[in-house]
Every structure is written in structure tokens, then in C-alpha cells.
Amino acid sequence: MAVVGAPLEMESEWVKEVKEYDESKLGVKGLLDLGVSSIPRIFIHPPEDLVDLKPSSKSFDIPVIDLSINDRAKVVHQIKEAFSTWGFFQVINHGIPIQVIEETIKAFKAFHEEPMKDQYVWDEKVSYYSNFNIFWSKAVNWKDSLRVFTSPNPPEIETIPSACRKELMAWDEYMKRLCETLMELMCEGLGVNSNRLKELSCLEMRKFVCHYYPYCPQPDLTMGLPTHTDRGVLTLLLQNEMSGLQVKYDDEWVEVKPIHGAIIVNVGDLLQIFSNDQFQSVEHRVLANPCKEPRISAATIFNPGKRGESDYYGPFPEMLSQENPACYRDFIIPEILKQGQTDDSSSKAIVDLFKLKENAK
Numbered sequence: 001m002a003v004v005g006a007p008l009e010m011e012s013e014w015v016k017e018v019k020e021y022d023e024s025k026l027g028v029k030g031l032l033d034l035g036v037s038s039i040p041r042i043f044i045h046p047p048e049d050l051v052d053l054k055p056s057s058k059s060f061d062i063p064v065i066d067l068s069i070n071d072r073a074k075v076v077h078q079i080k081e082a083f084s085t086w087g088f089f090q091v092i093n094h095g096i097p098i099q100v101i102e103e104t105i106k107a108f109k110a111f112h113e114e115p116m117k118d119q120y121v122w123d124e125k126v127s128y129y130s131n132f133n134i135f136w137s138k139a140v141n142w143k144d145s146l147r148v149f150t151s152p153n154p155p156e157i158e159t160i161p162s163a164c165r166k167e168l169m170a171w172d173e174y175m176k177r178l179c180e181t182l183m184e185l186m187c188e189g190l191g192v193n194s195n196r197l198k199e200l201s202c203l204e205m206r207k208f209v210c211h212y213y214p215y216c217p218q219p220d221l222t223m224g225l226p227t228h229t230d231r232g233v234l235t236l237l238l239q240n241e242m243s244g245l246q247v248k249y250d251d252e253w254v255e256v257k258p259i260h261g262a263i264i265v266n267v268g269d270l271l272q273i274f275s276n277d278q279f280q281s282v283e284h285r286v287l288a289n290p291c292k293e294p295r296i297s298a299a300t301i302f303n304p305g306k307r308g309e310s311d312y313y314g315p316f317p318e319m320l321s322q323e324n325p326a327c328y329r330d331f332i333i334p335e336i337l338k339q340g341q342t343d344d345s346s347s348k349a350i351v352d353l354f355k356l357k358e359n360a361k
């Protein structure tokens with residue numbers, strides 16, 4: 001963690017302030033409850049993060065795919081198109097009842113809004129806040145996050161906070177089922193066996209992150225979540241009706257407009273590699289929330305469960321040919337974990353790590 005270009009003594013002062021904030025276990029919500037009206041300086045992002053915060057003036061929208069249409073070939077084609085260009089789409093009519101979606105968002109919101117006055121509840125809450133939001137940090141982000149690994153299959157109950165346990169367990173099941181359906185369609189789009197990603201254990205390791213972006217008094221100075229790509233295979237994201245998520249398209253930032261009941265789906269770095277660059281893992285970010293109403297999002301990130309020394313991953317060999325040579329070398333998951341410890345911040349870190357320069361497109 002470092003302040004870019006700052007002298008050493010300032011850097012250590014900054015680290016000290018971050019540590020104090022972290023150890024206070026207040027979270028951003030806690031700061032607001034204490035009545036702050038400006039953001040502490042540890043939240044101020046460097047200028048390069050804060051240019052063009054406004055979304056594109058062109059009327060782009062990420063694709064919306066309706067899973068209920070009775071034309072499988074059409075859906076496969078739409079997913080292939082969306083993932084080859086945007087790396088993102090919103091899925092509607094996916095079979096998850098709207099009441100489930102509403103109840104789930106309500107439960108996650110309640111978890112983050114647990115009042116500090118009940119010490120037992122508060123202690124449990126903060127025990128799930130992993131290092132609060134000091135994450136990919138050039139500066140601290142204006143949000144609080146709950147992180148849970150919902151693996152192995154099924155998740156161990158103690159790893160989930162009791163305040164939203166019932167809802168999160170149910171949500172995990174819904175996400176797994178939807179992801180299985182989508183992975184089959186994606187595989188068909190790539191021209192590989194529909195079970196390919198499932199057989200590769202991609203439904204087995206799931207990370208769940210629930211972000212809470214409360215009101216920010218100075219949204220032009222900080223970020224909710226800075227620019228990044230997702231590192232897993234596929235991310236399924238639920239959001240409430242508050243906007244803030246932006247996706248890079250054609251070198252411009254495009255706002256993902258909330259659609260009631262929709263789930264956002266996006267390609268992670270690993271899927272870009274498996275697809276040998278047919279699908280794109282695309283940069284995205286979340287602005288600090290200028291509205292009184294908090295923004296809630298819940299990401300389920302799917303990763304391969306098989307992580308042994310002989311479990312190799314790489315571009316699907318059946319997609320490769322002389323005209324379409326591998327853009328990446330094969331690798332094992334421990335190589336990624338090692339890399340994650342050294343540099344957590346850059347977009348496409350995994351893609352760059354395994355790229356074969358000679359075949360790069």
C-alpha cells in the first residue's frame with residue numbers, strides 16, 4: 001500500500017491512519033453514523049482514478065438477455081455476442097422469483113446496517129469485514145464489504161454471518177443453478193461440450209462479496225470500487241435500484257442501468273483465457289454514491305475448485321488450431337494465488353501473467 005509519489009514519512013503517516021481506521025472497525029457506515037461531513041484523507045483517490053467520472057454521453061446500454069425465450073440457438077448467439085464485445089450482459093426472466101431477490105437485498109442491507117449499540121451483533125458483523133475495504137488500495141474505498149467463501153460444497157454454516165445466513169445459503173443455491181445454465185450456453189457458444197466448465201469444477205469454488213455503498217459527502221474525491229477486472233471464471237451480480245456501476249466499452253465508461261430483478265453477468269480473467277480471447281474480461285468500476293439511499297450489490301464469483309499441483313488450466317485445446325493458436329500457456333491455480341499476494345491491483349493481472357507474447361492477438 002503506498003501513496004503514489006509521497007515522501008516516506010508521509011507514507012508511513014498514511015499507513016498509520018489507515019490502520020487506525022481499520023482497527024476502529026467502524027466501516028464507512030460507522031463514520032457516517034458518527035456524523036462525518038467530509039471524507040477523511042485516506043479515502044481520497046489519486047487524480048488518475050478521478051478523471052472522467054461521468055458516464056459516456058452516447059446512449060450505450062449493456063445487452064439484456066431474456067432466458068425465457070424459446071429459442072436456444074438465439075440465446076447462445078446473444079451470449080456469445082455480448083461476451084465477445086462487452087464482456088457483460090444483464091439476464092432477465094432467469095427463473096429466480098422477484099420476492100427472493102427483494103428479500104435477499106433486504107437481508108444484506110440489514111446486515112450492513114446492524115447498529116453498533118448491540119455489542120454481540122456488532123462483534124459478529126465486524127468479524128466478517130475482511131480488513132474492511134482496504135483492498136487494491138491506492139486509497140481506501142467508500143464502501144463496506146462482507147466477504148464469504150461459500151465453498152466447499154455445501155458451505156460450512158459457521159462461515160456465514162447469522163444475520164443473513166438463511167438468505168445467503170438460499171442465494172448461493174440460486175446462483176449455482178443459474179450459473180450452471182449460463183455455463184452450458186456459453187460452452188455451446190464456444191463450440192465446446194456443454195458440460196466443459198462444470199467438469200472443470202468451475203461451479204465448486206465460490207466467493208461471495210456483498211458491497212454496501214452508503215451516501216458519500218464528497219463523491220468526486222473517492223471511489224466505491226476502482227477500475228479492475230474480475231479474476232475468476234464468471235461473476236453473477238445482484239444490485240439494488242441504485243446506479244453506480246460502470247463498464248468500459250469502446251474506451252468510454254458506460255453506466256449499467258439497474259433493471260428490477262435482473263442479474264448482471266460478466267466474464268472473469270480465467271474465462272478469457274479458457275476461451276482463448278473469444279470472450280473478454282472487461283474493466284469496470286463503481287463510483288462513490290452521491291445519494292442518500294445506499295447502493296447494495298452482491299457478487300458471486302465462480303472459480304475452479306480443483307487446485308492441485310496437477311490440475312492444469314489453459315485455453316480449451318479443442319478450440320485451438322493452426323489458425324487459432326493458444327494465446328496463453330497452461331497453469332495451475334497455486335500460481336495465481338502466489339501472484340495475488342504480490343500485486344492485487346492491476347486489471348487483467350491473470351491474463352497478463354499467462355499470455356504467450358508470440359501468439360497475442
Ligand SMILES: O=C(O)CCC(=O)C(=O)O
Nearest residue numbers: 209211230245286297299
Ligand atoms: O458493486 C458492484 O456493482 C460491482 C462489484 C464488483 O465489481 C466486484 O465485486 O468485483
Ligand SMILES: [Fe+2]
Nearest residue numbers: 228229230284
Ligand atoms: Fe468486479
